[in-house]
Amino acid sequence: MRVAVHARARGMGALRQEPADLRRNAAWIAHGGGDGLTAWHRRGTGSEGSPIISFEQVIKVYPPRTLALADISLEIAQGEFVFLIGASGAGKSTMIRLLYREEKPSAGRLLINGKDIGRLRRREVPFLRRRIGVVFQDFKLLEHKTVYDNVAFPLICTEARPREIARRVPQVLEAVGLSSKARSRATELSGGEQQRCAIARAVVGDPEILIADEPTGNLDSDTARGIINLLVEINRRGTTVLVATHSESLVNTLRRRVIALDHGRVVRDEERGLYRREAL
Numbered sequence: 482m483r484v485a486v487h488a489r490a491r492g493m494g495a496l497r498q499e500p501a502d503l504r505r506n507a508a509w510i511a512h513g514g515g516d517g518l519t520a521w522h523r524r525g526t527g528s529e530g531s532p533i534i535s536f537e538q539v540i541k542v543y544p545p546r547t548l549a550l551a552d553i554s555l556e557i558a559q560g561e562f563v564f565l566i567g568a569s570g571a572g573k574s575t576m577i578r579l580l581y582r583e584e585k586p587s588a589g590r591l592l593i594n595g596k597d598i599g600r601l602r603r604r605e606v607p608f609l610r611r612r613i614g615v616v617f618q619d620f621k622l623l624e625h626k627t628v629y630d631n632v633a634f635p636l637i638c639t640e641a642r643p644r645e646i647a648r649r650v651p652q653v654l655e656a657v658g659l660s661s662k663a664r665s666r667a668t669e670l671s672g673g674e675q676q677r678c679a680i681a682r683a684v685v686g687d688p689e690i691l692i693a694d695e696p697t698g699n700l701d702s703d704t705a706r707g708i709i710n711l712l713v714e715i716n717r718r719g720t721t722v723l724v725a726t727h728s729e730s731l732v733n734t735l736r737r738r739v740i741a742l743d744h745g746r747v748v749r750d751e752e753r754g755l756y757r758r759e760a761l
Contacts, residue, residue, distance in 0.1 A: 532556040532592075533689060533721050534580070539589035541575050541745075549575040551745040552589070557723065559689075562716045564732050565725040566756060567742035573725040576742075577692055580723075581613050582606050593690070611639065614683030614720075616693040620675050622667040622682075628654065629663040632681045639686070653681045657711060673704035680711060690721045697728055709735070729756035 534557040541550040550572050557563055565573050578584040579591055585599045592598070598609055622631050629650055636646045654660045657677040662670065670678060676696060683691060693712060697705035709731060716722040726732065732739060732755065739754030740747060749758060 531559050533559040533594055534723075535590075535592040535595075537590040537592065539579070539586045539591055541572075541579065541584065542587045549745050550579075550586075553745075553747050554589075555740065555747060555750060557721060560716070560719055560721055562713070562722045562735075562737045563724070564735075564737055564739045564754070565723060565742065566727070566732060566739060570744075571742035572745040573742055574694070575745075577615070577694055577723075577725060580690070580692060581610055581615055611686060612689045614686065614688035614691045616676070616679045616683045616691070616696055618694045618698060620679045622675060622678060624667050627664050627666055628659055628670070628678050628681075631667055631678055632685050635682060635686060649685055653685045656714075657681045658707075671704075673700055673707065676700065676704075676708050677711065680708070680715075684715060684720070688720065690723065691715060693722070693724045695726055696724060697726070697731060702730075705731070732756040 536553050536555050539550055539553050540548075542548055565576065567573055575584065579586060580593075582598050582601065590597045590599060593609065593612070601609060623634065626634070632653060633646050633650045636649065641649075651660065651663070654663055657680055659674065659677055659681060662674060662678075667675065667678065680693070680696075683693075691712070696708050696712065700708065705728070712722055712724065713735070736753045736755070739749065739751050739756070741749040741754075
């Protein structure tokens, strides 16, 4: 059991934004830095096992007195694949928002690579988000743009050179099986293809951490299996992967680390865990 859960709890679609807002929020999606797919292969030597994410007695309270996370401490190592499970309202979305600094802890510390991200200045947050890819539950694709443009968008926002964009985007599209759809608009894609596009956009900047929020929620079983195989391959290449899910079959099939939340508290943290605790 890795997690220390402290008994002390204190006081408890589609993206439709203007271009300026899209640029401000681009770092939520994925970001420049690194060398695309080739860097995935290089990562994974020398740093496995060291914590990349550390929650230290983290509490999150929303006004006026709604306790979302209750004094949680846990670590996630570089290169791990972790499932985050729990009923709606358990705290999964809050943990995700804390990780990409959409929210800050009310108390405690959240460290990524040893840096307390709750203390980052506003101008430093985009640089943090370049290291974290997020696959949102509703995809947040740009409907009027092509698949290529959607994947290229975060690189454009981080002012990557055109030559670098032209190199990276086709590589990532090939990796997720969307090369033939590069010039299709997002609205012309199936649900599984939209999810693959969202994953491509999240990893095009070679993030150290990939967060996927319900990546198979609205997909049929065959399509869902393909998406999960893709996430497993991304993890195999060295990226730390955190998947929030309600899918019991998915968790039970892969048997990876499972962190279970209930009313903002970690109630279970198991290696090779199941969705439900095994009967004794």
